[in-house]
Structure formats: C-alpha cells, structure tokens
Amino acid sequence: MTSALLFAFSGVAVIAIGLFGLIGRWRIERRVIAFNLVGSGMFLLFGAVAARRAGVDADPVPQAMIITGIVVAFSATALFVALIERLVAETGRSTLPEDTPDEDA
Amino acid sequence: MTPVLFDAGLCVLILGVALASVIVREAFAAIAFFIVYGLLVAIAWTRLDAVDVALAEVAIGAGLTGALFVGAMSRIAQAAEAQAAPRRHPERLAVVGALLLCGGAGAALIFTVLQLPEVAVSLASLAEANLALTGVTNKVTAVLINFRGYDTLLESVVLLVALIGVWSATPDRFWGGPPGLQLAMTQDSVLGFFGAILPPVGFVVGAYLIWIGSSAPGGAFQGGTVWAAMLLLAVLAGLIDPPLVSKRSLRFGLVLGPALFLAIGIAGIFRGSFLGLDPPIAKTLTLAIEVGLAVSIAATLALLVIGKPRRAA
Amino acid sequence: MTWATGLLAPDQPWAPLLVATPLAAALAAVPFGRRAPLLLVALTPFSGALAVLAIAQVWSHGEIVYHVGGWPPPLGITLRIDGLSAVFIATTALVATGVALFSLPKYGRQSKGETRAAFAFWPLLFAMWAGLNAVFVSNDLFNLYVALELLTLTAVALVALDGKPKTIAAAIRYLLFALTGSLAYLLGVIFLYGVFGSLDISALAISASPHAVVLAAGVVMTTGLLAKTALFPLHGWLPPAHSGAPAPASAMLSALVVKASFFIILRLWFTALPMAASAAFLQLLASLGAVAIVFGSVLALRQNKLKLIVAYSTVAQLGYLFLMFPLAGGGNEMQSWAASAWTGGVFQALAHATAKAAMFLAVGAMIEAAGEDRLDRLTGIAHGVPVAVFAFGLASLSLMGLPPSGGFIAKYLLLTSALASGQWWWAAVMIAGGLLAAAYLFRPLSRALAEADPKLFTPVPRLQQFIPLALAALSVLLGIFSAQPYALLQIGRVPGASEGLP
C-alpha cells in the first residue's frame, strides 16, 4: 500500500462524501460546499494517480492542470454564491423552487 | 513513525473533516470544517511533493474560498431570516438511497483506480528535457506559462468572466456603485491594526512569490492570491474603499494580465507560433506575463470575494 | 526561427486566431464599457474571414494540425481543424454575428451611461464565441475542459442577465448541472491521463485499447457531457434556462452551447476511443435520444408560452443527434451507411443550430412587439411582425424535417442508414418526431396568422425581423446546397468508409 494509492483512495472517499452532500442537501449554499469537496477530491485523486511511480521526480503537468482546476473551481463558486445571494434577496429562500423545501439548517 | 503511517493518519483526518463539513447542522461550522479540510489537503499535497499545488490550495482552496463562504453565509443568513419554514428532517429513505448511491460510486471508482497500471506514464523527464528552452527552472511554472500556456490564458479569462457574472447579479439600482457593503469597521479594532501593518508586508511576500516562481514553488496565482488577500484585509480594515465598478483604471487592471498574455501570444505567431516564447527572451516574457497576470488575478480574486455592488454610487 | 524538436513554425499560422480574435474582443469589451458594440466593426468581418479561410484551407489541404507554443503533444496542446471543426466554426460565426446585430437595438444604445445588462452582455457574448471556437479546434482533452468551463460560466451569466427570480433560479439549476457535468468529465480525463500519460485525442486514437479503465473513463465523460447537452433524462435544467434567458442569449445557448458538449462526445467516440465503444452503450445513447424526441415533443405540445415551446423543442431535437451512434459507431464504421448516418447527425446539429437561433430571435421580436410570449397574447402577431413570423415558419421546416431544409437532408440520411442497417425502429421514431414537431409548431403558427388589430402591437426595428429571417433562410439553404458541406465533413472523419449508400 503506497501512500500514493492511499491518497488516491481518500480522494475517491472525499468525492463520495461531496456527492452525498450534493444530493442529500437542499440548501444551495451547502451544496456549493459539497461541490467544492467533490472538486478537491478529484484534484487529490488526479495528483495521487499521477504520483504512482518510483524514483523519478513529480510530474509537473498534472500539477499545473490541478492549479488551473482550483482557480476554475473558485471562479465557478464565486458566481454560484453571487447567484444564490441574489435568489435569497429576491425570494427569501435558498432552495430551488422545484426542490422540496426541506429545511436542514 | 513511518511516512506511510503519517499519510494514513493524515487521510483519516482529511476524511473526518470533510465528512463533518457535509453533515454538521450549522452552516458556519460547515465552512470552518471546510477551511480546515483545505489546510489538511495542502499538507497532503506537500506529501505528494506538489508544493505549488499546496500553496494554491492554501491560498485559494482554503483561504479565499473560505472567506467567500463566510461573507456569503452571513449575508444569506440575514436575508434568509424571512424563511420560517418548519424544520423537517429529510426522509430516512432518501438519506439511505443517497448513501447507497455515493457508496456505490465510490466503490466503482476504487475498483477503477485499482485497474490502473502500476507505474504512471510521467511527462517529468520530457518537461525536464525541454526546460532549458523555457528560461525557467520551476517545471510547474514552465507548464503553466509555456508548455500549456494556452490553458492558463483561457483560465485567466474564466476568472474575468466569473467576475462579470457576479457583477451582473447586481440589482440594477446599485449598478455603478462600489462593490461590497459599507463596512462599519473602526480603525482601532484589532483587524484595523493588522489591516494597517499587514498589507505592506503581504505585498512584499506576494511579489517574492511571483519572482521566485520561475525557479521555486510560487508564481502568478500564488502571489496574486496573497496580494488579493492583502487588498481584502485593507478593505475590511476600511483603509481603502473598493473602486466603483465603472472605474476605467479598474477595468484596465482587470484585463491587463490576460491581455498582455494574449498580446505576447499573438506576437509569438510572427516569431514562430502562437504563445511560443523564444528561448533567448523566454525568461523575461515569462516574468512579464506572471506580473501582469498577478495584478489582474489579485484584483479579480479580491473583487470576487467582496462580491457585487450592494449600494448606489 | 526554430529552436527545438517540436518548435517548428506551423504552416497555418492563422489557426489560433480563430480563438484569439473573439478572446481579444471579450477582453477589450470590459474597458470599452458602453462603447463595446464598436468592437463588432472589427470582430465580425475578421472572424467571418477566418471561418472562410478555415473552410478553404481544410478543403484544399485536408485537416490542419497546430502545435500551440510550438510544443508537440504530449507536452503541449495541439489544435486540430478538420471538416467537422470547420463547419461548426462557420456556423458559430454566422449565428454569433446574427445574434450580435440583433442585440444592437437592445444592448447597443446606452445613451445615458452604461447599464448593467449592456455592460455584461458584450464581453460575455464574445467570450462565449471564443469558448465555442476553442472547443471546436482543440485536440486536447484537458484544454477542452477549460474551454467547457469558459462556456458554462458565460452561459450561466447570460441566463441570469434579466435578473428575475425565476431566471436566477434557472441559472443556479443550470450551474449545478453543468458543473457536476464538468467534474464527471474531468474524472474521465484523470483516468485517461493515468493510463496513457497524454490527453491528446490523436495520440489516444492510436494507443487506446478496449481497457476497463478506458471504457469507464469514456462513460463518465460522456455522462458529464450529456448533462451539458441536456439529453433526456438530464434535460431538466434546459427549458427554464433557455426560456428564461434574453432572446439573443437563448439563441446562442440553444443553437451552439449545447452543441459544443455534443461535439466533444463525437470526438470522444468517433476519434479518440472508437474501439472502446460497446454496441450496447451506443444503443443506450440512441434510446435516450429516442425518448427525448418523443418526450420533449409531447411537453412542447403542452406549453402555453412560445419560448417554452421552442425550448422543449430543443430537448426533442437534441434527441436526433444521438440516433447516429449505433448506426455509425460500434463496429459499423466500415459499413456503407456509416458515412450517411454520421453526416446526417452532424447535419441535424447544423440545421438545428441555424433554425433554432432564427426561432429564438423571431420569438424575441414577437415579444418586443406583444410585450410577452403567452400564446393567446400572440394571436394575430403576424400583423405586427410579419417578417419575424415568416422567419419562424421557415425555421420550422428544418425542425419538422421537411424539404428542402437542412433538417430534411439530415433526416433523409439518418432514415436511409437506419433502414439500410436494419435498425428500422429509429426510422419509426424519426417519422413520429417529425409529425409531433409539426403538431407543436403549427399550433403557434396558426395563432400568429389569425386576424387581429395591428395597433395592438408596438412596432419593432426591421433589423430585428430580418436577422431571424436570414438565419432561417440559412437553415433552408443548408438543405439545398448540402453536397459541399457533406464533402467537407468527410475530411478528417472517422477512419473508414466515407462513400455514401449504394
């Protein structure tokens, strides 16, 4: 069990956790956090998958891609948050009209 | 204790915190856990000797995202006071279903990961071989600005587009006003104190990160993020007021980096190929691009966290 | 000057300008502010010229390969322009130009200072244009991811442009779907990189083998892209988003943005990993398409707002795009009908792009005239905006697959190959879809032609009526002069049979 594999697995686990948050949460702001978890888990998986090797120093290409990914994810999150704020300001709710208005704080 | 054991412990922590950030009731607690999660993952990145990623994760993944969430939650909490819907627990069945689904997905992923060949095909040596032509010694920077600069160019535009999107979520009556709320922050508060002394320091740190980026971990994104953090601090401390969204100089600052990058790229067409930096001047061009990007990134990130205008000009 | 193994000066130096031009416009639009429309004077002719150049060069030299920064794969990013890219680039140029001109009256004149919507619209439109072209020329799976995200953010921001609570909610729902889709796509990218250490599509095409991980990667990527293409059952976000957005944005979204993710699916299954495509999976794709055709049409039939009818018809029309997979893929590549099926599918995408853009713009003109898009309010709208109604009718031809429209060519090609390959059930679905389309399109049309007092409608600038007409005419011309596009599409197509049916 190399630590690379270890991190790969925990990446997968984080993805699963985030997915659960994405499905199981109605409040959109919580979904956004979950979405960030999924993304981060994927980057972790990417880094770990690219690190399955002995000796040679780290592969820079995935690292660069991951940094790009982190920035993109942040941009999306910012837009997400802004839209949610606007929705709440307009409707006073942070759940999508179509979803069941289930309040888990 | 052996590294593997340390890693195992780290992973356990990461998973615990991640889980907590999803299941805790209080939104703010969730955010706190998420920030901690970011820091722990950053450590994980160092363990995967990806220090550049670790820096980016700390600065953006944990830091700015956290700040964004905190600000947003407080505003949403205020606005959502109105919603006094009865608090109901989600149906057990739904939860179980979600759990099964995610468990299944996770298992499938684990299985797929195990199918992967033992040793990854690494581009490290190839990057190494061509590093001399890029004028930099930090391979990640070489990839970001040179080998795959095209991705970075598009990404910098993505940031800009996000900001436009955020601004366009403004109610029309506030358009033209400065971003963010008027903060009743008094100079003598702790924040005010730090807000007064930190920015200069932080500015130097950021500049150093950008400069060092060519040879050591660091670069436009990490440095730009530090600058952004300092700007935020100064705004919070009430030292500076965010500029009007319509301010011409602000607009130019936002597009400076991508525009410079694009310009150099197009110039490259005449010297060889789009976004090609010819070796003799590659180092200079790289630095120029990094500085330009850092400026725009700093401004954009800071404004993304501050959010849309919430008061008239 | 050349300085290393890969860093050769490419023979098609203009290729990256396809992306750089609209990108530059998007950047310039931010400081330009209220003067942003001036950029059109330079942007539209130049992009048009580039599109023509692309077609001409592909036509004469075959597919174009460009190493960005002079770095060949796997280290660098490669642009690849074949017939498919060329036609999509051209369509994008035409539709985007039309949309930009159509928007001038609404977002162009900002007499008293810059307004919010007008400031946001232009950079977003140009960035979307850049993102589309980036998708159509890219040959690198991660680069495609970045381009897709650029598209997603511009699209969502445009949906939310009106700022009504409903459209904000629609935008959020869209963002949820689209981002989850992107992440699924990224997951596949990770696995492919894990196996091959390269994300260059051509490189994958050579080295990829029917390996468990490859198939898994392909499936998750496709699922993610389907969420962005809004194929049933992942279509839920589309109708509110496309009907809630301002008319010009709706046109771009329905005509092009959903096609971008479809374009990547094509690249994936016909260029990158054809051998990994299991017949069952392709049949599943087509079945979803078939369900989408029927389901979308029935829902379109039950709407009472014109924009929703048009949006649901997009759900239905997107279904046709997936009928090609079991006909042209999954071991059929060498069959005589593969070319017809594949080209038919692409023709459907192109015809729908022009026709649907025309439709949304025509509806936009009708809304300008009538104030809203409830059908009963649109009774007799033909007296208010006759040309727009004519454009709507002309565009309907293509959606119904009636001659001599591009939609008819697409349908004919798909029908023949379906029957030739013995998979007659797809033919049945297509015929049914055509009749349903007629049902839900003639309903608003007969409303529009009813008698009414012209004074009920506020006059609309001629420009806003003739642009939809031009786009609609385009979707018909595509049917009449289809031989050349057909030939162009065969350049750089799937290795395999390129001759038509017996």
Next chain:
Amino acid sequence: MSAFLPILILLTSFTPALIIFFLPEHWRMLRTAINLTGAIAKVSLVIVMLAGVASGETYEFRFELAPGLNILLRADALALLFISLSAALWLLTTIYAIAYLAEGPNQSRFFGFFSLCVAATTGIALAGTLITFFVFYELLTLATWPLVIHRGDSNSFAAGRKYLAYTLCGSASMLIGIVWLESMTGPIEFTVHDRLLELDATTLRVIFVLLIAGLGVKTALVPLHSWLPAAMVAPAPVSALLHAVAVVKAGAFGIVRVIYDVYSVALVQQLGVGLPLAFIASLTIVYGSVLALRQDDIKRRLAFSTVSQVSYIVLGAALPGPFSTIGGLVHLVHQGLMKITLFFCAGALSERLHIYKVQELDGAGQRMPWTMLAFSIAALGMIGIPPVAGFVSKWYLGVGGLQGGQVWVLAVLAASSLLNAAYFLPLIYRAWFKPAGGGDGGLAEWPLGLVLPAILTALAALLAGVFAYAPYSPLSWVTFIVERNYGI
C-alpha cells in the same frame, strides 16, 4: 438552354412568390403586374419547351444535394402534359383571383403562397426522381396551408388543421416508402425500374401501399378524402387551384408516376396490386357522387364531385391495357378544364349574387347568362354527355375496362354518370328554367376578370371533346404518351 429551361419555368412562379411576400399590402398594381408577368412568362416558356420537345430536344436538369439524393428535373411527355395544363390554368386562375380578391386583406401573403403553390406543381410535373417529386409534393402541402386558412376565422383554422393532419401523415407514409425503397436500390429515377425486379415481392407490395397511401391523401381516395370538402372554406380561386390545377392533381399524377415509371405496369400486375387500387378508385367514384348528391351547398357539392371525378384518373392508371390508361390520363386534363370552370362560376355566383345554396340558383341564368352557360357546359361534360370532353374520358375508360376483361367498370361508369346527372341537372334546370326568387333582376356579370376565365375554360373543355382526334389535342397527346409507354 436545355438544362436551364426547366429551372427557368420553375423560377417564373418562384421568383414572383419571393418578391410578392415582401411587397407592402397597398402596392396593388405592382403585385398584379408581377403576378401576370410570371404567369404569362410561364405559359410562353412552356410553349417553347413543347416546341423543343416536338423537334426532338430533351430538357434535363440534374443537381446533387447529398450522395444518393439527386434533384432531377426532366421534361418527358407526361410531364409536359401536366405542366402545360397547370401553366395555362394558372394564368386564368391568377386573372380570376385578382378580380375575386380585389378588396380582401393579406393579399401579399395570399399571392405569395399562391405562386409558391404553382412553383411546387411545376416541380412535381418536371420531377424526374422519386425524391424530387417528394420534395415538391411537400412544398405544395406547406404552400397550400396558408391559402386554406386565408380567411383567418375559426372554421378556416379547423379546416387547416384537418388538411395538415391528413397531408403530413400522408407524406410521412410516402417518405417511409421512398426511403425504404432507396435504401435497397439507391436513387429511383422515373425511367429505370429493372432494379426493383430483384426485390422481394412482399416488400414491394408494402412499399406500394405506403406510396399510394401517401399520394391517396391528396388524391382524396376514400377513406382519405374528408379534408377536401373541409378545405372548401378557402376562397374560390384556392378551391379552383386545389381541385383542378395543383393539389388533387398532384396526387393523381403521383399515382400515375408510381405505377408507370417506378413499378411499371407489368410489375404492378405481377404483384397483383393494380386491381385492389382499381376497386378503391371505383368505390371512391361512386361514394363521392352519392355524397355530392346529399349536399345543398354548391361548393361542397362540387368538392365531392371532385372526390369522385379524380378517381377516374386513378382507375384508368390502375386498370391494365392502353385504352383505360388513355382514358385516365386524358381525364387529368379534361377534369381539370371542367372542374375549374365550375369553381370559377360558383365563385362568381357567390360574389355577385351571394348564391351559396342549390335552391338559391333559381333564375341565375337571366342575371349571369355567360357564367351559367359555362357552368352548364362543364356540368354536362362532367356527366359525360358528348361532345364535351368528359365523354371522351369515360368512353376510353369503358373500352379499356372491356379490353381488360373488367366488365364491372362499365357498371361503375354508368352508376357514376347517373349520379352526376342527378346532382348536376337540377342546378342547370333551376338556373335556366326557374323564375328568379325576388331581388332586382339586372345583369351582374362584372368585372371581366371574373367571367372570362370561366368562358375560356368551358370553351376549351368543349373543343377538347369536339376535336378530340385533332393533332395536339389532349387525347392524341395522351395516346402518343401511352403508345410510347406500351411500346405499341
């Protein structure tokens, strides 16, 4: 020239359509001018083409849309027959329509689609491949719809819905048939049918049914006929167009094409699909007449008589033997001349004297003698009374029936002729021999545009009967076609 003449003929009605669409409503003079120019240009070009063909010239225009999808316009004898009919009748109908709609609204729309209809009909006539035929057949469907709903009231829309429901389903069935056939044989031209011979008989039968069903809708074969009477809500010129020049004829013409130029008479007989079709046609002939008898609205009566009369063409095509073929084909022309006359007159009566019902006809002969004269000639022709053209058709059909050993055909003809008489004679009788029921009895025959066309077509119907055996008469022409077809 030989390649472009077909295109030119197409453009003579297509270009006017495009221009007229975008003409401001009140530019009446210009619109009229363009209409007439187009119509006259068409007639003259058709004459040029006739002359050319007579001197052995062949006119052919090929255009490939996509591999296996060829547009082919070719002027063979059958095409010329149909195109000269439609060209001539269009000219008259245009004159009539201009007079008829002098004041109505949405004229640009109306005349635009009106010209488009004729463009489509031209395409149908000249079509040289199955797919070309289909393309123009669909164009016709769509261009007709706005004319049917022209009045813009709820009745028109109901009729329009019915029309579309029938015709679009028909074209769907036809498209399946075409695509199925071509997916096995490749593009089908109206000359080569040997490729069909190696196909399995059952498949061919099914495809035949699909094609005929598609065409039968426009031909108004029972039970696919009920859209036609409903479409009577449209203005009289449109009815004339629907019943005599374009729509119904396109269907019948298509059936003739399928039988002679896709399947070939031999194959049709061999597959045993001819007789069933003949039966359906006969059923339609009788049933249509029976229903016509029960209408007291003049236009509806005429509509059902069309249902009945057009099936003569189908009957002739479906029966084996040259004589019945001649009878059927020549009826394509004869029925057109006679039926358009009847509709011109019906329109004039309703416009001038507001006569819609049969019993209102009393004494119409005094007030509109010329109109009623034309009407009477056409009606007598329909019944089959010599020397009017209708007699010739029925004669040949009867003889053909005997030749083919189908004696029952005579019974059908006799029955339908009796029924024709039963529902036409009362009209003539009332018009001429009953005193006018009230109202001031002055002449009401103006403007010329409303009367002249009817007189001309009636005259033509008369001459076509009297000089049936003269060279270039419809009959001798059709005989020429059929002889070529049967290689006699």
